Amino acid sequence: MNPEKRVYEYARRNFNEVYHCTLNPDGPGVVRIFLVPPVVEGEEGGDVVASVAIINGQDVIPVNTSWAILLIEFIRAVNRYDGKAVTDQDLEQIQKATCKAVRKVYPFISKKRLRNDIYTIMKTFAQVARGQEVDEPIEYMPLGEYAPFMRAPHRMDVMVSAMEKEGRWNCNQKCVHCYAAGQRQAEEAELSTADWKEIIDRCRDAGITQITFTGGEPTMRDDLFELIDYARWFVTRLNTNGIRLTREYCDRLRGVSLDSVQVTFYSYDEGTHNGLVGAPRFADTVAGIRNALAAGLNLSVNTPLCTANRDYVKTLEFLRGMGVAYVTCSGLITTGNAAKPESERLQLTADELGQILREAVEFCHANDMEINFTSPGWLEPGFCNELGLPEPSCGACLSNMAITPGGHVVPCQSWLGGAVLGDMRADTWHDVWYDARCQQIRAASAKMDGTCPLRKHASAGEDANAGTPAGAVTAGVDALAGEHASTNEGISAISNEGVRTPTAANAKGAIA
Numbered sequence: 241m242n243p244e245k246r247v248y249e250y251a252r253r254n255f256n257e258v259y260h261c262t263l264n265p266d267g268p269g270v271v272r273i274f275l276v277p278p279v280v281e282g283e284e285g286g287d288v289v290a291s292v293a294i295i296n297g298q299d300v301i302p303v304n305t306s307w308a309i310l311l312i313e314f315i316r317a318v319n320r321y322d323g324k325a326v327t328d329q330d331l332e333q334i335q336k337a338t339c340k341a342v343r344k345v346y347p348f349i350s351k352k353r354l355r356n357d358i359y360t361i362m363k364t365f366a367q368v369a370r371g372q373e374v375d376e377p378i379e380y381m382p383l384g385e386y387a388p389f390m391r392a393p394h395r396m397d398v399m400v401s402a403m404e405k406e407g408r409w410n411c412n413q414k415c416v417h418c419y420a421a422g423q424r425q426a427e428e429a430e431l432s433t434a435d436w437k438e439i440i441d442r443c444r445d446a447g448i449t450q451i452t453f454t455g456g457e458p459t460m461r462d463d464l465f466e467l468i469d470y471a472r473w474f475v476t477r478l479n480t481n482g483i484r485l486t487r488e489y490c491d492r493l494r495g496v497s498l499d500s501v502q503v504t505f506y507s508y509d510e511g512t513h514n515g516l517v518g519a520p521r522f523a524d525t526v527a528g529i530r531n532a533l534a535a536g537l538n539l540s541v542n543t544p545l546c547t548a549n550r551d552y553v554k555t556l557e558f559l560r561g562m563g564v565a566y567v568t569c570s571g572l573i574t575t576g577n578a579a580k581p582e583s584e585r586l587q588l589t590a591d592e593l594g595q596i597l598r599e600a601v602e603f604c605h606a607n608d609m610e611i612n613f614t615s616p617g618w619l620e621p622g623f624c625n626e627l628g629l630p631e632p633s634c635g636a637c638l639s640n641m642a643i644t645p646g647g648h649v650v651p652c653q654s655w656l657g658g659a660v661l662g663d664m665r666a667d668t669w670h671d672v673w674y675d676a677r678c679q680q681i682r683a684a685s686a687k688m689d690g691t692c693p694l695r696k697h698a699s700a701g702e703d704a705n706a707g708t709p710a711g712a713v714t715a716g717v718d719a720l721a722g723e724h725a726s727t728n729e730g731i732s733a734i735s736n737e738g739v740r741t742p743t744a745a746n747a748k749g750a751i752a
């Protein structure tokens with residue numbers, strides 16, 4: 241068999257699932273690797289485009305086919321030791337097994353070369369995971385370019401908790417800006433524990449690698465730990481208002497291996513915070529933030545900005561005093577409660593928001609805090625880059641999608657008033673992903689032009705809450721994820737000199 245045919249044959253047989261392993265599970269320096277192969281298309285013996293490696297749910301790196309094959313075999317070899325501590329001798333065996341399997345595809349590459357490649361990949365991934373400077377050159381490749389080769393988004397936001405239950409409000413706050421409040425799809429009857437487990441299984445089969453538990457308020461569900469535990473294979477995140485985060489609750493979250501938690505916090509000023517969340521919960525949320533930090537959870541704090549909390553730098557000072565290192569902020573998504581006059585009259589102008597962000601970035605840089613702005617469609621293109629931040633971009637039907645409390649798939653967690661794209665339990669993932677509207681929204685997101693259609697609708701005086709008319713879909717909004725690198729997701733490319741075959745990525749020069 242000629243070399244191209246061997247590679248193609250390998251890809252056809254093995255590039256149909258996501259491969260995952262965890263190195264150093266008990267830390268320090270855990271490295272979670274997901275290898276997501278591309279859709280294999282085209283003529284037998286033709287090129288196979290780059291795969292994607294996702295490190296700790298944050299960094300998305302294209303790896304060419306030779307590295308992908310090496311990684312798949314390495315992951316398989318590592319996973320034979322599942323749950324056991326790996327000794328130096330075992331490592332030797334892992335390397336041997338990997339080399340043996342890879343040489344079936346690349347028989348002319350020396351064992352020494354392959355060992356070097358394994359070492360280089362692992363060193364690079366560990367450096368990426370720890371936020372260190374990498375020795376190998378990494379280049380940026382926009383996720384939009386990769387869209388045709390994706391089978392699923394990287395992240396699924398599961399809205400396990402509904403805004404209403406049996407006609408009654410189902411959250412321990414009543415936020416003035418809540419984009420989900422009053423939205424038809426946020427009020428669906430909640431699925432059972434067993435139903436959500438089935439959905440989690442289906443997400444894995446679809447090739448999704450990260451799950452965010454959100455709502456509504458996900459901590460309203462008593463089975464939340466069970467669900468997070470069930471989703472251990474994934475990178476798991478939790479979006480919460482923090483009220484229920486007692487120390488014991490946080491320890492339990494650690495016990496079920498939650499990867500990160502995001503708490504919403506509006507202001508250092510008790511009255512302002514309580515006013516915006518519609519409940520006297522300031523002290524509980526502050527305690528929740530402290531408890532999450534004390535328990536060693538990976539925490540970020542999100543603040544949607546409006547005129548009432550425009551003194552954001554004071555909130556940052558307050559958070560810094562508590563030891564918070566990661567913060568995100570956003571403009572307001574104008575759906576749900578945020579489409580009502582009470583919220584609308586608190587909306588900032590783009591100039592005001594830009595000024596607040598500029599001061600916030602200065603403060604964070606001076607105080608060793610990491611900040612991200614997550615709202616596409618608000619600021620002039622290039623503004624965030626000028627401040628040294630990634631430009632936010634809509635990830636709907638591309639990097640992320642959402643599942644409603646009743647199990648329906650929607651383009652993103654704020655797109656809750658229109659038609660659904662499918663039923664996660666009843667439909668096949670293939671049908672959902674290739675649904676005509678899903679493809680249309682993905683194509684618009686893939687332009688990565690920094691717009692947010694829901695925002696456009698609202699500013700044009702239309703009712704964003706009414707959903708999107710069929711055929712008029714342009715893109716989705718991924719504005720509030722507030723998770724690092726999630727709304728500004730691009731793919732970086734690592735060059736590698738070892739075993740190497742042409743890929744679409746390096747043909748375009750993305751892999752040096």
Ligand SMILES: C[S@@+](CC[C@H](N)C(=O)[O-])C[C@H]1O[C@@H](n2cnc3c(N)ncnc32)[C@H](O)[C@@H]1O
Nearest residue numbers: 417418419456457480481504544572573578720
């Ligand atoms: C709907 S909430 C669900 C999770 C949880 N109940 C909470 O409040 O954190 C998800 C995230 O969206 C943010 N959010 C809610 N309404 C928003 C809006 N209109 N614009 C921007 N962000 C919003 C919240 O602050 C939170 O960070």
Ligand code: SF4
Nearest residue numbers: 411415418456457481
């Ligand atoms: S934003 Fe979160 S906490 Fe506030 S009302 Fe909505 S679901 Fe509840």
